[in-house]
Amino acid sequence: MLNERSLAAHQDCKDCPIRHKAVCARCESDELERLEEIKYYRRFEAGQTVVWSGDRMDFVGSVVSGIATLTQTMEDGRTQMVGLLLPSDFVGRPGRSTAAYDVVATTDLVMCCFRKSPFEDMMGRTPHIAQRLLEMTLDELDAAREWMLVLGRKTAREKIASLISIIARRDASLHMRTSDGPLAFDLPLTREAMADYLGLTLETVSRQISALKKDGVIHLEGKRHVTIPDMDRLMEEAGDDADGGMLV
Amino acid sequence: MLNERSLAAHQDCKDCPIRHKAVCARCESDELERLEEIKYYRRFEAGQTVVWSGDRMDFVGSVVSGIATLTQTMEDGRTQMVGLLLPSDFVGRPGRSTAAYDVVATTDLVMCCFRKSPFEDMMGRTPHIAQRLLEMTLDELDAAREWMLVLGRKTAREKIASLISIIARRDASLHMRTSDGPLAFDLPLTREAMADYLGLTLETVSRQISALKKDGVIHLEGKRHVTIPDMDRLMEEAGDDADGGMLV
C-alpha cells in the first residue's frame, strides 16, 4: 500500500511505480528497456472486478489512477476488505499463480501491468527490483497489522476516525500538501465499503460519521466531501498517539 | 509466518531457515559460507521481551525453537497481537532500522540471527535470497489479511475455532502428521494471549472454549491439552470452507 516513502519515490514517474528512481537509478538501462517491453495498461470501470479470488492471475502491476479494493468473502456473504489500493500501490504476487482475494475497482481504474513470468525473470536478474518489492511488501504487511489493531481493539467511533485520518493523510501526501491548515477531500468509498473495511455495519458507519460531524471533529458537505479543521483532534479521536502510528 | 511451504522447505535444516534447500540449492557456496560467518544464536526465557516497538533492531533472524508473539499496544493499554512466531518463522525488516512491534518470547526461545547490514549486503548480491524473503513476506501478508477477516467479521465462537484449527494444522505439519485420525496438542498460549490475538477478553475466550468442549467439538485435558476428534467439524465451526482457507 501507499505510504509516504513509496509515494515520494513515485513522484518522478506517474505511470509506473516499479520504474521510479528508488529502484531504477541503480539499474542498468537494458533492464529498464526490458521492463518497458513487457509493460501494458488495463482500464476498468467503476464496479468492475479486476480478478476473482482463486482465479489464475498472470500479471503483476500497480495502480496508475483510481481506487481498487481487496476483499475476502465467507460463504454466508460476510465480507471483509483487506486492502485499499490507491495510485502507486502494487498488486500481485511474484511466485504465485492465483489471486488470493477479489480485486474490485471502486472507481474508474487504470493499471500498469507486467506479464508475470517475464517480470519474475527480471527480478531474478535484478536484485534491486526484488529488494524494492520486498520493501513495498513489508510496508503492506505493516499496514495490514496496523489494521488488525483497528479491527480487534478500537471502538466504532475510533475506527471511523482512523479511516478518515488515513484517507486524509494519503490524500494530503498525494497532493503534496505541506502540513497544517484544514484538509479537504472526498471520501472515495461508500458507507458500505467503509463498513466492510472497518468490520462494522453501514448503519453504524453512518451514525458515527454523523456523531463526529455533530461534535465538530469533521465537517461534511453533501455525503462525501469532508473537511478536517484540526488533524490532531481527529487523530486523538482515532486513538493514535499523535503523528506516531498508521503507516498505510 | 509458518505455512506448509516454508515448513517443508525447512525440513533439511533445523537451525536456520534462511539456509534451506529452496534457496540454497541455487546459491553459490561462497555465499553460503558468508551467511554462515554472520550467523549467531540468541536465547530468551519465557516472558522476556526480544525487542520493544520503536527500538533499534540491528539483526534479522528466525525462530529455531519456542514461540514468540508480535504485539501492538495503544496508550491506554489495549493490546492486539499481530503475529505468532513459530519455529522457522522469520523476524526482521531488511531496509528498516527499528522494530515496528513488541516481540515477546512466550516460551523459552532460541533464535538464529544475522547482523542486519551484512545480511542486506548479501541480499543485494544474491537475488535468490531476496526472492525467498519476498515469498515469505507475502505468506505473512496473506496470514495477516486472513486474520483481518477473523477479527472483523467472525463471532467469538468462530474466532476460537479458527485459532485452534490454525494451531492444530501448524502442529500437525510440524510433526509431519499425515491427515486423519484425532489430533492432539498443547495450546501454546494463555487465555489472555489468545484473547489478545482474537480481539476478545480472556473471559470470553474461556467461556467459548468451555462451550466448544461441551458441544464435543474439542476435548480438553487439563487446561491446555486439546484433542480434536473431527477436524472438519472444527473448521465448520470456524466458518471456513473446508480445506480452503487459512494460510498461516
Add this chain to the structure above:
DNA sequence: AATGTACATTGACGCAGATCAACACAAGGC
C-alpha cells in the same frame, strides 16, 4: 500446613453495536 501467585472458570449485569425497518434524496430513464 499455610500462604502466595499465576492462570482459569463461571455468574450477573449493562452497553455498544447489530438488526430490522422506515424514510430522504439525487440521478437517470421513460
Add this chain to the structure above:
DNA sequence: GCCTTGTGTTGATCTGCGTCAATGTACATT
C-alpha cells in the same frame, strides 16, 4: 410528470460480548 435504483440517514429493539466480581486449581515458597 412518475417510477426506479442507488445511496445515505435515523429510529426502535435486540443481543453478543465486555465488565465486574467471586471462586477454583495447580504449583511454588516458607
